[in-house]
Amino acid sequence: MSTVDADSMIHAAGLRKSFGSFEAVRGIDVDVRRGEAFGFLGPNGAGKSSTMRMVAAVSPVSGGTLRILGMDPATDGPQIRARIGVCPQEDTLDTEITVRENLYIYGRYFGLPRKEVRERVDELLEFVQLTEKAGAMVEDLSGGMKRRLTIARSLINRPEVLLLDEPTTGLDPQARHVVWDRLFRLRQQGVTLVLTSHYMDEVEQLCSRLVVMDKGVIVAEGSPLGLIAEHSTREVAELRFAVGENESAAGKVEDLADRVEVLPDRLLLYTADGEETVAKVHERGLEPVATLVRRSTLEDVFLRLTGRTLVD
Amino acid sequence: MAAPSPSTAPANDLAGAGRLFDYWLIVYRRTWKGSAISSFVNPLFYVLAMGVLLGDYIAGDPGQLEGATSYLAFIAPGLLAGQAMQTTFGETTYPVMGMIKWQRVYFGMTASPLSVRSVILGHLGFVMFRVGLACGVFVLVMAPFGVFETVWGAVLAFLVQFLVGLAFATPIFAFSAGLKDESAFALVFRLGMIPLFLFSGAFFPIENLDGWMQVLARATPLWHGVDLTRMLTLDTVDGSAALVHVVYLVVLALLGWLWAVRRLGRRLMS
Numbered sequence: 369m370s371t372v373d374a375d376s377m378i379h380a381a382g383l384r385k386s387f388g389s390f391e392a393v394r395g396i397d398v399d400v401r402r403g404e405a406f407g408f409l410g411p412n413g414a415g416k417s418s419t420m421r422m423v424a425a426v427s428p429v430s431g432g433t434l435r436i437l438g439m440d441p442a443t444d445g446p447q448i449r450a451r452i453g454v455c456p457q458e459d460t461l462d463t464e465i466t467v468r469e470n471l472y473i474y475g476r477y478f479g480l481p482r483k484e485v486r487e488r489v490d491e492l493l494e495f496v497q498l499t500e501k502a503g504a505m506v507e508d509l510s511g512g513m514k515r516r517l518t519i520a521r522s523l524i525n526r527p528e529v530l531l532l533d534e535p536t537t538g539l540d541p542q543a544r545h546v547v548w549d550r551l552f553r554l555r556q557q558g559v560t561l562v563l564t565s566h567y568m569d570e571v572e573q574l575c576s577r578l579v580v581m582d583k584g585v586i587v588a589e590g591s592p593l594g595l596i597a598e599h600s601t602r603e604v605a606e607l608r609f610a611v612g613e614n615e616s617a618a619g620k621v622e623d624l625a626d627r628v629e630v631l632p633d634r635l636l637l638y639t640a641d642g643e644e645t646v647a648k649v650h651e652r653g654l655e656p657v658a659t660l661v662r663r664s665t666l667e668d669v670f671l672r673l674t675g676r677t678l679v680d
Numbered sequence: 681m682a683a684p685s686p687s688t689a690p691a692n693d694l695a696g697a698g699r700l701f702d703y704w705l706i707v708y709r710r711t712w713k714g715s716a717i718s719s720f721v722n723p724l725f726y727v728l729a730m731g732v733l734l735g736d737y738i739a740g741d742p743g744q745l746e747g748a749t750s751y752l753a754f755i756a757p758g759l760l761a762g763q764a765m766q767t768t769f770g771e772t773t774y775p776v777m778g779m780i781k782w783q784r785v786y787f788g789m790t791a792s793p794l795s796v797r798s799v800i801l802g803h804l805g806f807v808m809f810r811v812g813l814a815c816g817v818f819v820l821v822m823a824p825f826g827v828f829e830t831v832w833g834a835v836l837a838f839l840v841q842f843l844v845g846l847a848f849a850t851p852i853f854a855f856s857a858g859l860k861d862e863s864a865f866a867l868v869f870r871l872g873m874i875p876l877f878l879f880s881g882a883f884f885p886i887e888n889l890d891g892w893m894q895v896l897a898r899a900t901p902l903w904h905g906v907d908l909t910r911m912l913t914l915d916t917v918d919g920s921a922a923l924v925h926v927v928y929l930v931v932l933a934l935l936g937w938l939w940a941v942r943r944l945g946r947r948l949m950s
Contacts, residue, residue: 387950426790426949446689446696446793460788465706473703477792478687482702521788525687 373438375402377529377560378423382432385418392418394584395432400562402528405555407571408564409666410581411678416564417457419581420533423562424454437528450478453527455518457534463507467498470506471521478525485524492520496550512543519550530554532563536570548573566678568666580670587673592666599672600664601626603642607635607649607656617654624648629671638668689793696798697805700789704806718770719814723763724821730883731755731825746885747916756827757837757909758882760818764841765902767814768848769873771807773865776856779803780947787948796945800937804849811845829915837912844905847929850936858943876902881910904928 378400385393393415400406408416421427422434425441425448434441436448461470468489475485493499496516501509509517515535522530535551536544551574555561565571571578572592580588580595588595605625609617618630624645625637639645642661649656670678690696735751748754779786789799819828819838828834852868859865879889880902886894897903908925911917 424791426787428949446795449791450687450689450793454791456787456791458784458787460784460786460791462703462707462785462788463783465710469706473706474788474792476702477699477789477794479690479699479793480685480687484685525792526684 376400376435376438377402377404378406378562379435380419380423380432383419383422383429383434384431385415385422385427386430391584393422393430396579396581396584396586398579398586400529400560402560403558404577405561405575406563407575407578408562408581409566409568409571409578409670409678410564411566411670411676413583414566414581415584416566416581417533420531420562420564424452424531425449450525451528453522453525453530455515455522455530455532455535457537459514459518461506461514461517461521464505466503466505467509467517468493468502470517471524474521475524480525488524492523495523495553496520497546510543512539512546515539515543515547516550519547523554527559529560529562532561534564534566536565536567544570568670568678572666578666580666580673582670582674582676588669595666595669596664600668601638602640602664603638603645604662604664604668605637605639605642605645605649606658606660606662607637607646607654608633608658609635609654609656617656620652620654621649627672631677636668636671638664687793690795690798693795693797693801696794697801699794700798700802700805704802704809707806708809715770715810719763719767719810720817723759723814723818726759727752727756727822727825731759744885746910747914748910750827752825753827753914754910755883756822756825757913758906760815760822760837760841760913761844761902761905761909762877762882763814763818764811764844764905765848765876766873767811768807768845769852769869771810772803772849772852773856773868774862776803776853777859777862777865780857780944781861786944790948796948797941799948800853800940800944803853804846807849808842808845811841815841828913833912833915837909840905840908840912843926843929843933844901844909846933847901847905847936850933850940852936854936854940854943857940857947876900881906901929901932 376399378398380396380398382395382397383393384391384395396419408419410416418427422429422441423436425436425445429442437451439448441448471489471492472485475488493502496519498513498516498520501513506514506517536547539547548570551561555574561574563574575592577591579586588599590598607617614630614635618628618635621635621637622628625639627638629636637645646659646661667678690699731752738751740750742749745751745754786799790796815838819834823834879897880900881897886897886903889897904925908922911922
């Protein structure tokens with residue numbers, strides 16, 4: 369595909385990253401278009417963060433092709449970084465200065481005039497609901513507030529692409545929802561979002577398209593619903609038996625589902641109709657300690673593709 | 681509303697460092713009270729204790745004191761260069777590690793259009809500001825004591841402190857930028873900075889050192905800084921010796937710069 373295409377935000381072909389003899393990214397192809405919300409889903413160590421750092425033009429490419437906004441990070445790193453926003457996995461805020469000062473100085477790094485930066489800071493504080501905390505030291509903020517401040521900071525240059533590396537890792541559920549709400553608004557405003565996550569619900573909620581990564585390669589690509597339809601069944605019946613009985617129970621229900629996964633603590637029966645499957649299990653005289661019927665998720669897709677769960 | 685200004689990449693590394701001015705200004709406004717004690721008060725304690733009180737017991741013999749007519753006039757340039765060195769050590773050790781490891785502020789800077797070189801230049805600019813302030817105050821306070829033979833000597837002695845500062849700043853910055861943890865800093869101060877301060881000709885003529893000790897003292901950057909400063913304050917400039925001092929300090933600063941760019945680059949942009 370053409371790399372001078374104005375709507376091509378990220379184009380990667382055969383992209384690789386090695387650290388010494390360790391290959392973190394082993395040849396991936398990715399294309400992200402303007403206005404998309406694109407996700408990299410995978411467990412820790414899948415190569416998501418290494419990919420993101422290359423895309424953010426702060427980590428040299430070890431092999432393959434990478435173009436960000438049509439530019440090569442090897443030669444145009446500063447030009448690329450001027451036009452993207454980055455919300456890194458670990459905070460890089462100066463915790464000993466105020467919330468407002470953190471945003472202000474960051475705007476200055478992008479060569480923006482002081483007056484304009486001050487106006488943008490006020491707007492962004494409003495957007496991430498930190499106006500009341502403007503004068504607070506960053507070290508006094510909660511984890512969720514710091515995340516929102518980092519997101520605000522990443523927007524100070526009105527980026528064409530916003531990169532978010534594990535945006536809600538380490539946050540409590542309530543704080544996560546506040547962050548998701550803000551990101552969803554950005555998506556609606558047409559900002560191109562690229563995020564990594566090992567939470568399938570985060571990717572399902574925010575992304576229109578995603579790739580599933582494992583051990584440095586892409587194992588599947590599609591929309592959240594498309595991937596579920598392609599790699600899983602409509603529903604899942606989860607059966608929990610007494611300790612040590614899951615394995616033996618699996619053999620007795622194998623024929624009731626398209627597929628059965630044995631996890632350390634439960635059985636997953638992949639089936640079109642979960643309730644019906646549970647009823648049949650009971651008809652066979654099996655008495656699980658607990659049952660749960662749910663829709664298939666990206667977690668199931670990952671399990672199917674790799675034989676492992678996303679979060680260990 | 682007016683059209684938003686485009687965010688841009690800086691024209692060069694120096695312009696990028698200029699964009700860090702507001703950050704360092706905020707940092708200074710937050711920390712100046714703490715640094716004022718070490719910058720202004722401690723050197724004056726040295727002047728009083730060593731120069732005035734201890735100096736009372738030492739004959740002001742120019743033949744023994746490299747041309748100084750009093751012990752105070754002898755150690756004033758030594759204390760000045762020592763001040764430049766100590767300020768630099770303080771600003772390029774723990775703060776550099778904090779910016780990489782604890783607060784990770786440098787990572788935020790290089791995620792913007794700023795380069796690793798701009799980040800280092802910005803930090804060095806701040807260190808030079810601190811050196812200039814501390815040494816400037818020292819020179820002004822010492823002037824009434826008659827330790828400067830000429831006004832120009834005092835001005836040049838002051839300016840030389842930027843060179844002394846840089847000659848320490850770049851290599852120590854580089855060293856700090858590659859460290860995994862802060863435990864080495866205690867050694868840097870106790871086995872590096874303090875012996876340098878004590879044995880590099882600030883407090884006694886290094887001719888007093890025997891054999892290899894004197895050779896070692898003459899090889900240290902602080903001795904070159906002290907001797908250069910002293911020539912200027914006592915108006916005893918020896919052109920060729922001064923040139924050797926300047927070249928030594930410039931070369932050290934440049935080698936340190938190259939090392940710093942490499943070490944910090946590896947840390948931030950791997």
